[in-house]
Amino acid sequence: MKPPKVAFFDFTCCEGCQLQVANFGESLLSILEIIDLVEFREVMSEKWDGVYDIAIVEGSITTPHDVERITKIRQRSKTLIAYGSCATIGGINGIKNNFSLEEIKKYVYGDSAQLFETLPTRPLHEVVEVDYFVHGCPVYPPEFVEVLKCALSGLPYHVPDVAVCVECKFNENVCFYEKGITCLGPITRAGCNSWCINNGNICYGCRGMVSNPNEKGFQEVLKQYNIDLNFIVKRMDMYNTCRLKQNLQGGIQK
Amino acid sequence: MSKSFNVNLEYLTRVEGHGNIVINVRDGSLEECRLEIVESPRFFEGMLRGRSVFEVQHITSRICGICACSHSLASIQAAEDAIGFTPSEQTVKLRKLLMDLEILDSHILHIYLLALPDFLGVKSFVPLIDTHNQTVKRALRMKKTCNQVCDILVGRHVHPISCTVGGFTKLPREKDLETMLELLEGMTKDLEETAELMNQLSFPQFERDTEYVALVSEDAEYPLLQGSAIGSSEGITVDKKDYQKVTNEFVVPYSTAKRTKWNRESYMVGALARLNLNYSKLHPKAKEVGDALGMNRKITNPYLNTLAQVVECFHCLYHGMDIIKELMRDGINYDEEIVVGLNEKKSIPVKAGSGVGAVEAPRGILFHHYQVDDNGHITDANCIIPTAQNLQNIEYDMRKLIPEILEKDEEEIVHRLEMLVRSYDPCISCSTHFLKVSFVK
Numbered sequence: 001m002k003p004p005k006v007a008f009f010d011f012t013c014c015e016g017c018q019l020q021v022a023n024f025g026e027s028l029l030s031i032l033e034i035i036d037l038v039e040f041r042e043v044m045s046e047k048w049d050g051v052y053d054i055a056i057v058e059g060s061i062t063t064p065h066d067v068e069r070i071t072k073i074r075q076r077s078k079t080l081i082a083y084g085s086c087a088t089i090g091g092i093n094g095i096k097n098n099f100s101l102e103e104i105k106k107y108v109y110g111d112s113a114q115l116f117e118t119l120p121t122r123p124l125h126e127v128v129e130v131d132y133f134v135h136g137c138p139v140y141p142p143e144f145v146e147v148l149k150c151a152l153s154g155l156p157y158h159v160p161d162v163a164v165c166v167e168c169k170f171n172e173n174v175c176f177y178e179k180g181i182t183c184l185g186p187i188t189r190a191g192c193n194s195w196c197i198n199n200g201n202i203c204y205g206c207r208g209m210v211s212n213p214n215e216k217g218f219q220e221v222l223k224q225y226n227i228d229l230n231f232i233v234k235r236m237d238m239y240n241t242c243r244l245k246q247n248l249q250g251g252i253q254k
Numbered sequence: 255m256s257k258s259f260n261v262n263l264e265y266l267t268r269v270e271g272h273g274n275i276v277i278n279v280r281d282g283s284l285e286e287c288r289l290e291i292v293e294s295p296r297f298f299e300g301m302l303r304g305r306s307v308f309e310v311q312h313i314t315s316r317i318c319g320i321c322a323c324s325h326s327l328a329s330i331q332a333a334e335d336a337i338g339f340t341p342s343e344q345t346v347k348l349r350k351l352l353m354d355l356e357i358l359d360s361h362i363l364h365i366y367l368l369a370l371p372d373f374l375g376v377k378s379f380v381p382l383i384d385t386h387n388q389t390v391k392r393a394l395r396m397k398k399t400c401n402q403v404c405d406i407l408v409g410r411h412v413h414p415i416s417c418t419v420g421g422f423t424k425l426p427r428e429k430d431l432e433t434m435l436e437l438l439e440g441m442t443k444d445l446e447e448t449a450e451l452m453n454q455l456s457f458p459q460f461e462r463d464t465e466y467v468a469l470v471s472e473d474a475e476y477p478l479l480q481g482s483a484i485g486s487s488e489g490i491t492v493d494k495k496d497y498q499k500v501t502n503e504f505v506v507p508y509s510t511a512k513r514t515k516w517n518r519e520s521y522m523v524g525a526l527a528r529l530n531l532n533y534s535k536l537h538p539k540a541k542e543v544g545d546a547l548g549m550n551r552k553i554t555n556p557y558l559n560t561l562a563q564v565v566e567c568f569h570c571l572y573h574g575m576d577i578i579k580e581l582m583r584d585g586i587n588y589d590e591e592i593v594v595g596l597n598e599k600k601s602i603p604v605k606a607g608s609g610v611g612a613v614e615a616p617r618g619i620l621f622h623h624y625q626v627d628d629n630g631h632i633t634d635a636n637c638i639i640p641t642a643q644n645l646q647n648i649e650y651d652m653r654k655l656i657p658e659i660l661e662k663d664e665e666e667i668v669h670r671l672e673m674l675v676r677s678y679d680p681c682i683s684c685s686t687h688f689l690k691v692s693f694v695k
Contacts, residue, residue, distance in 0.1 A: 011294065012294040012296060013319075014316050014317060014318050014319040014320075014322070015318075015319045015320065016316075016318070016319015016320070016322060016412040016413060017319065017412075018319070019319045019320055019363075019412055020412055022363060022367065022394075022397060023397065023398065023401045023411065023412070024394075024398070025394045025395060025397060025398025025401075026391055026394045026395060026398070028394060029383060029390070029391070029394070032380070032383065037380060040378075043367050043368065043378055043379060044377060044378035044379075044380060045371075045377035045378055046377050046378060046380070059294075062294050062295075062296070063294045065294075066294060091316070092301070092313055092316040093296055095301040095313070096296070096297050096300070096301055098301075099297075099300060099301075103300075104297050104300035104301075105297070105300075107297075107299070107300045107303075108295070108297050108299050108300045109295075112505060118294075118295060118297075137316065137413065138319065138410070138412040138413055179593060181593065181594065195409065195410070195415065196409070196415050198409070199408070199409035199415040199416045199423065199424050200415075200416050200422075200423030200424035200591070200593075200594060201409075201415045201416060201418070201423050201594045202594055204309075204312060235309075238309070238312070238313065
């Protein structure tokens with residue numbers, strides 16, 4: 001059997017999730033033994049014009065050119081993996097959606113603003129069909145390996161749909177709410193092994209919200225600790241603006 | 255000579271981010287020469303408005319995955335400067351260690367995975383797995399070690415977790431210090447072999463004297479995290495608060511990417527600029543290597559930036575180990591471990607103000623500048639990344655280089671240009687405010 005053709009692509013992002021691949025160290029070589037890496041612009045000059053068995057795509061869609069390019073990549077790919085928060089939920093790039101596009105363009109580029117074409121930030125699945133999701137900013141390497149294994153063997157990968165708190169409890173961290181500090185763990189999808197909280201920081205919600213967050217319970221928690229709802233919404237929109245805006249407006253403005 | 259050709263190289267590879275080279279030579283003379291930036295704009299400066307200074311470094315580290323720690327550190331410096339907070343000596347020491355690790359990690363990525371394939375005549379590191387297996391393994395091993403040490407210090411390298419405004423949310427335990435030191439000591443042999451390997455490569459001959467800009471300091475330490483001022487090889491220094499006097503951003507009519515210049519038509523930042531300005535302050539071990547590589551003089555060949563990175567790797571490795579040894583000797587004060595969300599507990603007083611952060615990121619001097627209101631919310635933000643500062647200089651290099659290599663075949667010319675751009679290790683994905691480019695074909 002021929003090794004599957006695998007390619008990496010990046011859209012609007014910081015390319016940090018791709019870098020997580022280089023950070024595998026020597027074990028990267030064993031991954032490269034079973035796949036045929038045909039394109040990876042950040043570290044390779046090679047190009048490939050055939051069909052990709054697996055396309056691993058980082059970044060969100062923010063320009064008309066992005067839309068064209070991802071559509072073409074999708075047409076040439078048997079399997080498409082959305083890789084990292086920018087790709088799966090819009091990520092930090094989504095903060096832009098809190099501002100009017102004209103206004104933010106003008107703020108950053110002044111009189112040259114009219115030279116731009118920019119769209120509201122969208123995650124990949126709002127533009128093309130996505131087969132697998134690897135959440136996280138950056139991706140959690142053990143989870144990526146898991147997803148890659150599933151994609152290579154054609155098995156589904158089920159993103160954990162419980163709160164980060166579940167993993168956090170296993171790691172025996174003291175709850176931030178007990179310290180009087182807000183944390184997005186209660187409404188954020190697990191799968192990162194409560195990475196940030198283990199290191200003394202709070203959860204910022206980079207993996208997106210669980211599909212059915214316990215809103216009532218969360219509101220009680222906020223009330224119990226006397227936390228203003230606006231404060232938490234502001235924090236949520238760091239990663240989840242795309243979803244929040246969609247819920248508020250019944251679909252993102254095109 | 256009446257050679258005519260066009261180069262329209264879309265999507266430069268083995269650089270971080272998206273850039274193009276456009277060249278037009280007619281009858282042996284260079285008519286057009288541009289380095290275009292086609293990275294999708296992300297509007298970070300716009301997005302920061304209204305955010306708290308206590309969460310800003312979380313957002314700004316997402317400007318770049320490769321130098322996420324540098325962006326964090328510049329951001330924290332600007333935020334602390336704005337609210338008038340002075341970090342403890344221990345915090346500064348740990349941040350210096352983080353800076354060392356970031357530069358070491360990033361330089362290794364560039365030296366091995368991005369630059370080396372050019373010298374070995376291949377398109378990427380992948381074919382080297384068969385032909386130079388030990389070299390590839392060494393690179394991945396070193397890369398992994400940097401990551402492991404970073405993991406211990408700040409939770410991870412890509413978007414560090416525990417370094418925040420005020421200090422660290424988690425401080426390394428005694429055992430952690432021992433492990434970090436062991437890991438770094440384990441790298442020394444690999445780094446020696448890296449220097450030997452790099453010494454054998456033949457770098458393209460090309461000279462263009464330009465202005466070199468980097469942080470400078472009054473003390474004896476090679477300034478990476480903080481210097482007393484911004485210095486130039488023209489013998490001028492300015493306070494970091496006056497960074498705009500250095501950067502003087504401008505737009506060029508034929509390409510719409512923002513550029514910078516100071517005392518000359520362009521300037522260079524990065525490892526070579528730092529060496530040219532601060533060579534005498536390098537760690538003795540790095541000087542030893544620098545002397546052996548012939549880097550102990552003013553270097554005006556931009557291709558040698560890669561060698562300057564090798565020298566800095568030695569500096570960062572040994573300087574980093576010295577910091578860890580100091581911490582082991584003096585012990586760590588765990589009372590300084592800060593609780594994140596201090597803004598909610600209001601344990602750090604906040605006041606309106608303006609703050610500038612300036613650090614030496616792997617690719618050169620990086621500025622973050624914030625205006626903050628009474629609630630500690632950002633009202634205005636400006637970030638100027640090293641690659642933006644290098645763009646104009648790279649283009650001047652290309653303009654001088656092309657006529658010198660016109661007799662070579664087109665493929666070789668393009669390759670030389672790509673290598674030149676790559677030697678700057680440009681990080682286009684950082685593009686916080688690059689402008690959109692319209693193609694002229």
